[in-house]
Amino acid sequence: MDFHTKSVHSTSKEREPIKSKTSPIYQTSVFRFDSLDELEGFYEGKSPYLYTRTGNPNTDELGTAVAQLEGAPAGVAASSGLSAILAGFLSVVQSGEHIVAADDVYGGTYHMLNHELKSMGVETTFVDFRHEEEIRAAIKPNTKLLFSESISNPFLRVEDLKMVAALGKEFGLKTMIDNTFATPLLLKPYQLGVNLVVHSATKYIGGHSDVSAGVLTGDEELIQKAREKVVNYGMNLSPFEAWLACRGIKTLALRMERQSSNAEALANALKKHDGVKTVYYPEVVSPEGKGAIVTIELSEKGNHRTFFDALDWIKIVPSLAGVETTVSYPLGTSHRALPPEALEKLGINERVVRISVGIEGANDIIAQFEKALDTALEA
Ligand SMILES: *Cc1c(COP(=O)(O)O)cnc(C)c1O
DSSP, X not given: OOHHHHHHHTTOOOOSSSOOSSOOOOOOSBOOOSSHHXXXXXXXXXXXXXXXXXXXXXXXXXXXXXXXXXXXXXXXXXXXXXXXXXHHHHHHOOTTOEEEEETTOOHHHHHIIIIIIHHTTOEEEEEOTTOHHHHHHHOOTTEEEEEEESBOTTTOOBOOHHHHHHHHHHHTOEEEEEOTTTHHHHOOGGGGTOSEEEEETTTTTTOSSOOOOEEEEEOHHHHHHHHHHHHHTTOOOOHHHHHHHHHHHHTHHHHHHHHHHHHHHHHHHHHTXXXXXXXXXXXXXXXXXXXXXXXXXXXXXXXXXXXXXXXXXXXXXXXXXXXXXEEEOTTTTTTTTSOHHHHHHHTOOTTEEEEEOOSSOHHHHHHHHHHHHHHHHHO
């Protein structure tokens, strides 16, 4: 099936004699049993649901739908992208073991690895995943997992997924990729040999900035372990949030195509503008598009505060992936906690702006940025 067909139909399930076109929301914390035999039936695997923390039709629908889009055998939903990432880590590593991760991973993930997991006895070495030799050099006898992102933030480095998968196989390690920025429309890491693929469904899968959710997909056995972590640590997603994310999936392909083509048009226009020093936008991602995030470094000739003030309907929003075009300021938000040397190394300064391109008309988006850049140069 075409990705468009899949994204519309992977979320439609008929379970009941009452045939609602959309899935009902099972907004219940627990399920009912009419007899002790029926209750016993749950433990014998005859009925799937007992208590929402341990399983709910809406959260299962989300996990399964994203797994289908990734071409992975199994998936589990969690209360946020970070909890899905944690469930993934804990399905592979234990105290005393080691992870090799990319040095430019999402700030929340970095903090989880460098503080929380560290305090539980899991060590992480952060290296530049552009250099295979650096990854090889960081692998130790107790290493269990390689972790990176398919498209990095904010400079949109595109991961060599086949290289990561091959290294995992060579050293007998599991591999895990955060595919949030690419979405399975553009990249399908599982199909390239990666074991676990995780999404912040808060971003493109939900797509409307109205839900916090995460999904982990991958090998059956690992997802089963991750599901136990979600249940035992209480990282379950609420049924309504799962329902919203499933609704988002139906338009994922349309939104991503439109947002990616808008982003490419914007990146090309910004390259020509005097007010922009550098445009970061991937050269190649997939035939379906190159993603919907464009990062720019403003020219020293302009005033960056004036630039933000002059953006009229484009608002400062410290997240991404909604249908509206928004800008974020990495120095003041996502990378705020980093020491000056780390900022310098990553290339983040007060002129770096990350643009999350929406579904509006490309010409309107471009005109809005050109006006703000002109104003910043005049200031
Ligand atoms: C937002 C984000 C996360 C964290 O997701 P939450 O839903 O906020 O927990 C993880 N990875 C990437 C790439 C993200 O953009």
